[in-house]
Amino acid sequence: MAAAGRSPEAGLSGQRSIPGWKQHIALQLKHRDRVQKARYKHVIQSYNRLLERSSLLRHITENLQIEPAESSALSSPELGQCIGIEDMKRIHQEKIQGMQKKCGELAYEIIEKQEIVKEKEGILEEQINSMLDMEDQLQTWMNKQFRWRNLVGAQEQVNLELKRGYDELLATQRRKESELREGEDFEQSCLKEILALKNHRAAVQNEINDRIKQKNLQRELERVKKARVAVHLARRTEEPDGAAKSSDEHAAKVDVPKKLQRCHRSSSTLETRPSSFHGFFKVFANKPRSKSISSFSEERYQPLPICVLSRVPSRALCILDTFESEVNAVKFSPNSKLLATGGAGRNIELWDIGGGSMQSLQKFEGSNSTITSVEFDPTGNYILAASYERAAHLWNINCTLPKDSLTGHTGKVTAAKFTSMLHRAVTCSLDRTVKEWDLNRGACLNTISVPSYCSDVVCADYHIISGHHDGKIRFWDSRTKQCVHDIRLHGKITSLNINYNVTQLLSCTRDDELNVIDLRMSRVCLNSKVFRADGFKCGCDWTKAIFSPDGSYVMAGSSDGTLFIWNVNSGKLEKSLNEHHKSSVNAVAWSLSGEFVASADRGKKAILWSEF
Structure with a gap:
């Protein structure tokens, strides 16, 4: 009975194991x-x-x-039935x-x-x-x-x-950077030694030349003394004086260099205003800046070293989106190692860009409103910024508080620039004035009244070039406060930039184009020098456009965050960068070394670009 009571599954388990899917089906049915x-x-x-x-x-x-x-059966009369059947x-x-x-x-x-x-x-x-x-x-x-x-x-x-590999590369990079700094220091010391040696050799050679010149002069005098000259007896008494006079004149001609025998142009010739704008810029362009002659002497900044060939940026080295507000202005220092930024945050922030990264160094305080422009002086020791509080502020980079504030405008100050003369600056404002300042005293030297709102200004010697909302670029003589010439474009001027050689002027307008003006020819260049591109839109009234340090390229940012770079010689679009900015680009800057480019947008983001 026990064997008969076993299930078939139990009987089969002794012979072979039941497959898993059958067990699974049985369990599911149960x-x-x-x-x-x-x-x-x-x-x-x-x-x-x-x-x-x-x-x-x-x-x-x-x-x-x-x-x-x-x-x-029960319904009998004796039971007394009351209910019928x-x-x-x-x-x-x-x-x-x-x-x-x-x-x-x-x-x-x-x-x-x-x-x-x-x-x-x-x-x-x-x-x-x-x-x-x-x-x-x-x-x-x-x-x-x-x-x-x-x-x-x-x-x-x-x-x-x-x-681990990154840490090793970082350590190697730091070691190489220290070696590079040591090499640069050694190079500077070698350069100083070479310069000192050259100066010494030049002094020795000058002494040798002086001795040779004296020997030649003595030899000539001896030859003159030995020469026999037949003279009349009546003029014998006059011969010594005449001979001495001739010898003195000959010696003077020997000693005086030929370039000093040429006559200089008088200062009155240069100070006279040319009869036409073409002639004015021709004189201005051909005149050497280091040998200009004027009625009064002015100290000027020493020329800055500049790169021979600028690099077109292709990738972002560093992206910063930690700003509290939008950035309106960026500028590199003359040595291309520092970057200054300013905007609606009311402060100027200084960044160290060594090694391709942006490290914050310090903040310059003192402005109570939005910063519109930032500028380094040619020595790199001072920063000048314009603001919406109707003033411009001057900082020493070693102090976070302003050294001086240039007040006097009655409207928002849109730009502030250093001039080529020491301790001089120029500002422009929406109050329709352009002012020239003495930075030593913090005093206004000249005030030029302009007929339209001024958006940007650049300087060239004694001449101030201003861009206006009425679409005109005006050229002013700061000594006479007179407009020398004006050029009309098709839209509002948003920015001006002048190349290093002071031969070309770049303007950006609200009609979405960049124009190059040849200062030597006093005309807007041909169509090949008017820069346009599909997708380029000028984003605001203060969009900045710049030359590269060598003047070979021009660059500007668009309203969609794209950076456009054109070749000045060919007039064609060289490159467009549209990877990281997502809002309108307000300002761009190109380092004097030609290695770095900085851009800032309205989305509180700044980017450092390079070729590699």
Whole structure:
């Protein structure tokens, strides 16, 4: 019996193992039976109770059919029957009909419950299938999770290796930078020694030349003394003086260099204003800046060293988006190692760009409104900034507070620039004035009234060039406060920039084009020198455009954040950079070394660019 009571599965387990999928199906069926039994147990119980009630009613109806016969037997006159037989039949018949009706209702209810049970079974089957699908998906996701965890572990190992390599490269870079600094120091010391040696050799050679010149002069005098000259007796007394005079003149001609024998132009010739703008710029361009002659002497800045070939930027070295507000102005120092930024944050921030990164050095405070322009003086020791508080501020880079504030404008100051003369600056404002300042005293020297709002200004010797909202560029003589000439363009002037040789002027206008003006020819260059590009849009009234240090390229930022660079010689678009800026570019700057480019936008972001 024990052997007969064993299940077939138990019997087969001794011979071979049951496959896993069969076990899984059996377990699922058992699970479904348990779930269905638990959910529909009360329905089955209700059904059983209804069956019991129906059987009870059937038994009662059978008894009622028997009771009339018994009641007829009992209905004798001696029992004093009060109710007739017909009435009792009617009553019992009504009860029977009521119970049959009740049984019909219960049967209909049973049928409805059976339909509900079938629907529930269908829903249950769907849920079971859905549960099985979800279990399969869960298993799939668990497998994927396991694979991704393995990949993450492998990537972490790769990252650790890369981090070690980066640390090694960083240490190597720092070591190379220290070696580079040592090499630069050694180069400077060698250069000083070479210069000293050359100066010494030049002094020795000058002494040798002087001795040779004296020997030649003595030889010539000896030759003159030995020469026999026939003279009249009446003029014998005059010969010595005449001979001495001739010898003195000859010696003077020997000693005096030929370039000193040429006559200089008088100062009055240069101070006379030319009859035409063309002639004025011709004189101005041909005149050497270091040998200019005027009615009074002025100290000037020494010429700055500049690169021979500028590099066109191609990638972002450093991206800063930690500014509290938009940036309106950027400027490199003359040595191309520092960068100054200013904007709506009211402060000037100084950055160290050594190694291709931007490290904050200090902030210059003192302005109570938005900064519109930033400028380094040619020595790199001072910073001049214009602001919306109707003033310009001058800082020494070693002090965070202003050295002086140039007040006197009645409107927003849009630009402030150093001139080529020491301790001089020029500012322009929306109050339609241009002012020249003495920075030693902080006093206004000249005020020039202009007919339109002034957006930007540049300087060239004694001449001031201003750009205006009426679309005109005006050229002013600061000594006479008179407009020498003006040039009309097609839109509002947003910025001006002059190249290093003071031969070309770049302007940016709101009609989405850049124009180059040849200061030697007094005309806007041909169409090849008017720079446009698809997608270039001037974003605001203070958008800046600049020359490269060597004058070979011009650059400006667009309203969509793209930087456009054109070749000045060919007039074609050289490159466009549209990777990082997402809002209008307000200002751009090109370092004098030609290596770096900086750009700033209205989205509180500044980027340092380079070629490599």
